[in-house]
Amino acid sequence: MFPSRRVRAALGLAATALLLAGCGNAGALRSAGPTATAVGPVELWPQLPPASTPALDYGVADTETMDGISVPGDNVHRVPPLDVFRAEVAAHADAYSGPSALYAPTRKQLADCGKKGAKGRRCPLLNAYYRDLTGDGRDDMVLGVRFPGDQLAVRVYTVAHHRLVxxxxxxxxxxxxxxxGRDVLIRSPSTLPGYEFRTVWTWDPHQHAMLASRDEILRTGAAPPHRRVPPVPSKSA
Incomplete structure (x- = not known):
């Protein structure tokens, strides 16, 4: 049986008294110095009026049901990843077709998917990964697609109401x-030498979507050498 809270408190006080009595002995506890005072947040410019428009949407909760895709047994493992991406291309034809379309080369490369050799390596669709990211006990599908300009598209699909979303x-x-765990971490290059961006996407049960829950800029290596600025000569010189 564990001692009660009152008994544990009494034992703690007794032990503290014994420690203080033996502070002069070798190996006794020593002070680490004064503890820094905790400083709480201070509001700046409290006279500012409340914001009238929302901030820039980053990681908005946009979801899309994939039309024409069936999910046998509500199991994403039984859904061909290539069919999923082709459904996206069909749903957003303006972005994937036409000479001025942003992702027209990606659409053309889909014809190489499933082929062997050099043609097969031109397929923009990467291997699918599976992990339970929503916490419902079933695997979700993570797809990566190579886009023009060294861009990588990352997609996550789950099953809701027997539909792929x-x-x-x-x-x-x-x-x-x-x-x-249940997070998707994306590391991206930064324009600052020696730093990179890291965005953590997490399932939000209220929005029923993955949101960018944390966005950081992190130090990854040595900073570039400091450039010495030559002094400006004075008028007297």
Missing amino acids: QVMGTSDSVISVELA
Whole structure:
């Protein structure tokens, strides 16, 4: 049986008294110095009026049901990834067709998917990964698609009401994509030498979508050498 809270408190006080009595002995506890005072947040410019418009939407909760895709047994493992991406191309024909379309080369390369050799390597669709990201006990599908300009599109699909639903869709210049627990971590290059961006996408049960829950800029290596600025000669010189 564990001692009650009152008994544990009494034992703690007794132990503290013994420690204080033996502070002069070798090996006794020593003070680490004064503890820094905790400083709470201070509001700046409290006279500012409340914001009238929302901030820039980053990681908005856009979802899309994939028309024409069936999910046998509500199991995403039984859904061909190529069919899923072809459904996206069909749903957004303005972005994937025509000479001025942004992703027209990606649409043309789909014809190489499933082929062997050099042609097969031109397929823009990468291997699918599966992980339970929504916490419903069933695997979800993570797709990566190479877009023009060294861009990588990352898509996450889940099953809702027996339909395949895209719950995350983003594209960017990417260093790596990682799965950590139920999070999707995307590392992207920064214009600052020695730094990179890391965005963490997490399932939000209220929006029923993956949201960019954390966006950071992190130090990754040594900073560039500091450039010495020559002094400006004075008028007397």
